[in-house]
Amino acid sequence: MQGKSIGEMKVGDKASVTRAFTEQDVADYARVSGDHNPAHMDEEYAKTTMFKTRIVHGMLVGSLFSALLGTELPGVGSIYTGQTLKFTKPVHFNEEITASVTVKELITEKNRVILECLAVNPQGEPVIMGEATIMPPKKK
Numbered sequence: 001m002q003g004k005s006i007g008e009m010k011v012g013d014k015a016s017v018t019r020a021f022t023e024q025d026v027a028d029y030a031r032v033s034g035d036h037n038p039a040h041m042d043e044e045y046a047k048t049t050m051f052k053t054r055i056v057h058g059m060l061v062g063s064l065f066s067a068l069l070g071t072e073l074p075g076v077g078s079i080y081t082g083q084t085l086k087f088t089k090p091v092h093f094n095e096e097i098t099a100s101v102t103v104k105e106l107i108t109e110k111n112r113v114i115l116e117c118l119a120v121n122p123q124g125e126p127v128i129m130g131e132a133t134i135m136p137p138k139k140k
Contacts, residue, residue, distance in 0.1 A: 003075025005139040006111055009103050015073035016100035017064055021056045023093055029060040056091040062128055064099035065117045069134055073101055074113060077137025081112065085130040089121065096122050101132065111135055 030036050035057060038045035046054040062085050069078055091097055097119050105114040113136055119128040 003077045003137045006136050011103050013103040015068050018096055018098040020094050020096045029057050051090050058087040061091050068101045074136035079135040081135055082133035085128055087128055089127045091127050
């Protein structure tokens with residue numbers, strides 16, 4: 001399986017995925033990452049925060065971009081070289097989030113692709129916005 005080379009992409013190409021994060025997903029992410037912030041893990045503590053309930057780790061939601069970039073656009077063989085993320089709204093447990101990546105710019109001479117990254121909640125409100133820089137696979 002091979003991802004798309006820079007010559008196979010065009011500005012506006014897009015890939016997306018929809019996913020809801022469960023309590024188990026959050027517990028697994030905390031175990032793997034070491035991020036046991038009580039805003040994610042302890043409902044009593046979370047009640048004292050501005051969100052009034054536990055929320056999903058922002059970086060767990062952001063990992064949807066990594067999955068899209070590494071498996072769909074550009075896909076297998078891609079190398080991440082940069083990522084910015086802005087977290088704009090909390091993500092709640094079992095809330096369906098749609099993450100998308102869209103080709104914004106092709107830098108052919110450097111074999112780099114800049115993609116807009118956007119994750120939205122069911123109301124269509126952005127929960128994460130950012131930009132990724134990827135080195136797509138070389139053409140065979």
